[in-house]
Amino acid sequence: MKKVIMIIAVAAILVGCKGKGTRVQISDSVDKFKVEKLFVVDSITVYRFYDQGNAIYFTNRKGRVDATHSEYNPVTHTYNDEVNETLCEGD
Structure with missing residues (x-):
């Protein structure tokens, strides 16, 4: 019985991790990407497209934008995360 409960709990957690975000309005996008607002922490909003x-x-926060890109390597069966940071001049 404990194993069944554990399996259900783990399955619920894994399914919850793939949840959808909130759609946000696209303003200056040339390619019309569908951007989702995932969550806000310490006044910093995290988006996904x-x-x-x-x-x-x-x-996205004033003066700084971070973008993370993950690539799967089929040879090593691992993911490589690349973070690109852009520092913007103040207004």
Whole structure:
């Protein structure tokens, strides 16, 4: 019985991790990407969009934008995360 409860709990957690975000309005996007607002922590909003099937995550706060890109390596069966940071001049 404990194993069944544990399996159900783990399955619920894994399914919950793939949840959808909230759609946000697209303003200056040339390609009309569908951007989702995932969550807000300490006044920093985390967004996600898909580019050619790849999930792109980014944060937005004044003066700084971070974008994370993951690539799967089929040889080593691992993911490589690349973070691109852009520092913007103040207004």
